[in-house]
Structures are given as structure tokens and as C-alpha cells.
């Protein structure tokens with residue numbers, strides 16, 4: 001009888017195929033399967049020589065090829081296909097077998113699937129995998145959620161395939177139920193904010209500093225050796241430096257200015273709204289992609305809606321440094337917000353998330369990998385119950401140092417009519433967060449006026465209502 005495979009992957013598109021090759025490269029015997037059999041055949045033809053693969057034509061053959069407890073990674077399109085695969089696998093599995101959904105599933109689906117699988121004696125894990133095609137093949141950041149005992153059954157394999165930074169694999173058991181997919185969702189949301197901030201910096205360098213793409217590419221290359229050092233800053237330099245072979249122009253200049261999205265940013269923003277956590281950086285980034293999609297409307301509006309008088313070019317040296325500082329400060333805010341959201345979700349769901357560990361596993365393999373994450377890891381190591389990253393001395397000082405530049409950039413962009421939703425909303429969040437007494441007293445007064453929603457007083461316990469439309473007297477309501 002042929003040797004059984006230790007693990008299986010079903011779904012051999014970009015992510016599944018590369019993850020399977022990564023696993024096989026660690027000497028792990030692996031079964032592979034795809035709904036369309038031709039893809040399995042092609043996979044074995046192309047990569048069969050790389051490791052101990054068993055190509056399975058049917059789901060039954062695939063399941064039969066696995067040692068027990070069976071460990072099955074599902075890497076198919078998120079949504080209904082995942083339910084379809086689980087439905088197909090379930091009658092073929094035994095008690096204690098493990099289904100691992102490693103796609104970008106929405107965490108409430110993961111919670112539901114965990115319960116449905118448990119009812120059939122199957123252990124279900126929702127696992128976030130980041131890093132795209134290259135990460136999947138060479139070492140992704142992995143965010144496994146679900147039953148901790150089930151995780152122990154795959155831990156060795158996951159640790160062997162994950163990216164490694166300073167000797168630490170970028171994988172840790174995140175928490176039960178939907179915790180892994182939740183953290184992956186917020187990771188993607190932060191990625192949206194990071195990318196939007198970079199795009200705003202590029203816009204300012206283009207339209208306010210008057211620089212062309214290759215010059216801006218060089219600036220990003222320089223920025224990548226400082227506080228901003230990260231994968232996204234690095235590839236921004238490369239994208240801006242690329243010349244279009246057809247026209248000889250910078251490639252970015254011929255790319256249509258409409259951003260796509262697959263929904264994880266929207267999920268993150270919606271979840272933050274539900275939790276009541278301010279998440280301006282990520283949410284503005286989602287809205288900005290929405291605005292970018294309105295290309296025809298923007299074209300009409302560009303000749304109809306008035307903007308400011310064109311201004312002379314600002315002093316470039318100062319402006320470039322100001323933009324770098326504004327980018328860094330806004331990035332700190334976006335991460336502070338994303339981590340505050342994970343903290344709130346952890347409390348709400350009883351996940352007991354180790355936020356320092358999240359920063360640690362995002363240092364390699366994933367799209368938001370950055371030097372900066374070491375600072376976040378250190379912050380949570382020192383203050384595990386931290387309310388907000390901005391309150392840690394390193395970040396408090398970093399933003400204090402950057403704030404004058406940040407304010408100048410927001411003023412300049414506003415004066416010159418350049419849209420910077422993420423820069424400016426991050427600054428407003430910062431100012432709002434550091435304000436001891438904000439204007440919500442008036443909001444409460446208005447709510448009490450039109451809806452008798454009551455208010456609290458600064459000088460007395462209890463809830464109060466003023467009879468605004470009657471005699472104007474105040475009554476205590478509890």
C-alpha cells in the first residue's frame with residue numbers, strides 16, 4: 001500500500017498550488033486535489049518531481065490518501081465554494097479529522113462552519129494566510145484560529161512552512177473559533193490603510209511637489225531605509241521606477257486610476273462600526289477605493305466643480321520630509337486603530353488575543369511586513385493591556401515629533417485641493433483622542449432635546465432630562 005499523506009490540499013489555484021509545493025518542500029508527503037481534475041494532472045506534471053505528492057482525481061481518493069486524523073487544507077474561493085467542499089468532504093471523514101479553511105473567509109462564516117463541523121465530529125480551523133503567491137510558496141504569515149488541540153496536529157507543518165524572522169516562525173495559534181480569520185481580516189484592513197497612505201503621499205509628491213514617477217520612486221527607495229522600512233514602501237519604489245514598454249512612459253502613468261477590492265477592507269470597517277471602534281484610516285481607505293471607481297463621474301466633476309486657485313510649487317526639500325513624517329504619523333494611527341479594534345473584538349468574543357504575537361507574526365511573509373512591527377511587538381510585551389498604541393512612549397514621541405509636519409501637509413493639501421482622506425482623518429483622530437473634553441456634550445444636549453435620550457452631568461451621578469419644550473426644568477431619570 002502506498003504511503004499515506006500527512007496532509008492534503010484541495011484547491012490548486014495560485015494559493016493552494018504554492019502552499020502545497022511549500023509543504024512538500026519540507027519533506028512532508030502531501031495529497032493534492034482540485035475540483036477540475038485537469039488542474040491536478042497539470043500540477044503533478046509541473047511539480048510532481050518536487051516532493052512526495054499524491055494527485056487525487058476524486059474527493060474520495062483524496063480523503064483515502066490521508067493518514068488519520070486527516071488534515072485537509074481547503075484553498076478554494078471564499079464563500080459558497082467553501083461550504084460546498086465541506087459538504088462533500090463530511091460524509092467521507094471520521095471523528096476528529098480536521099478541515100482547515102486557509103482562504104479569506106469572513107469570520108462569521110468560520111464561526112458557523114466550526115459549529116456545523118463540530119456537530120459532525122469534525123474539527124474545523126479557520127486559518128488566515130497572507131503573502132500572496134510568493135508568500136505561499138516561500139513562507140507566508142499564518143494566522144490559525146480554532147480548536148487549540150487541532151492546531152497541535154498541524155503546528156509542526158505550519159511552523160516549517162511559515163516565513164521566519166529572527167529565528168521565529170511567523171505563525172502562532174491566534175485563538176478559538178473565528179479568531180484567525182478575524183485577525184487576517186484586520187491585517188487586510190491595515191493593508192488597505194497602508195496602501196492608501198502611500199497613494200496619498202504619491203499624489204502630494206506629484207501634484208504639490210511637481211515630481212515625476214521615477215523621482216518619487218527614488219524618494220520611496222530612500223524612505224525604505226528609515227522608520228518606514230517595509231515591503232509596501234519597497235515595492236512602491238519599484239512600481240514607480242518601472243517604464244512602460246509600449247509607450248516609454250512610467251508604467252503608473254498609463255495605469256487607470258480605479259482601485260479594485262475583494263471585500264476584506266469593507267468587512268473590517270463594518271465590524272469596527274459594530275464594535276463602536278473608531279477606524280478612520282482603514283475606513284477612509286475603503287471609501288477612497290470606492291471614489292476611485294467613480295471614474296466617469298469624476299471626469300465630469302473635474303470640469304464642473306471648482307477647486308482652489310493653482311498655487312506655486314512649495315519648497316521641495318521641506319515638503320518631501322514633511323510628507324514622510326505625515327505618512328509615518330498616519331501609519332502609526334492606522335495601526336493603533338487596527339490593534340484597538342482587535343483588542344475590542346478579543347474582549348467581545350473572549351478570544352484572549354495576544355496582540356504582541358500578532359505584530360510578531362506579521363513581521364515576515366505578509367504584505368504589511370515592516371520594521372515598525374517590532375515596535376508594536378515591544379509595546380505589547382511591556383504593556384499587554386494597552387488601550388491604544390499611541391500611549392506607548394515610543395509612539396507618543398514619534399507622533400509628537402512628526403505632528404508639525406503632519407499638520408503642514410494637511411493644510412497644504414487642503415489649500416491646494418488634493419484629497420488626502422487618510423492623512424487628514426488620522427490627524428483628526430489623533431486630535432480627537434488627545435482631547436480631554438470634546439464636543440459630545442452638545443450632541444447629548446441635542447439628543448435630549450429631540451428624543452429625550454437623557455444626558456449625564458459632570459457634577460452629579462445619574463441620568464437627566466431637561467423638559468426643553470415644556471417648562472425647561474431638569475428631571476433626574478434614574
Ligand code: NBP
Nearest residue numbers: 011012013014015035036075076077078081084103104132
Ligand atoms: P481563487 O480564489 O481564485 O479560487 C479558485 C479555486 O477555487 C480553484 O481551485 C477552483 O477550482 C476552486 N473552486 C471554486 Br472557484 N468553486 C469551487 C467549488 N464550488 N468547489 C470546489 N472548488 C471550487 O484561488 P486563489 O487565488 O488561490 O485563492 C484561494 C483562497 O486564498 C481565497 O479564499 C483567497 O481569497 C485566499 N487568498 C488569496 C491570496 C492571493 O494572493 N491570491 C492571498 C491570500 C489569500 P476549479 O479549478 O475547479 O475552478
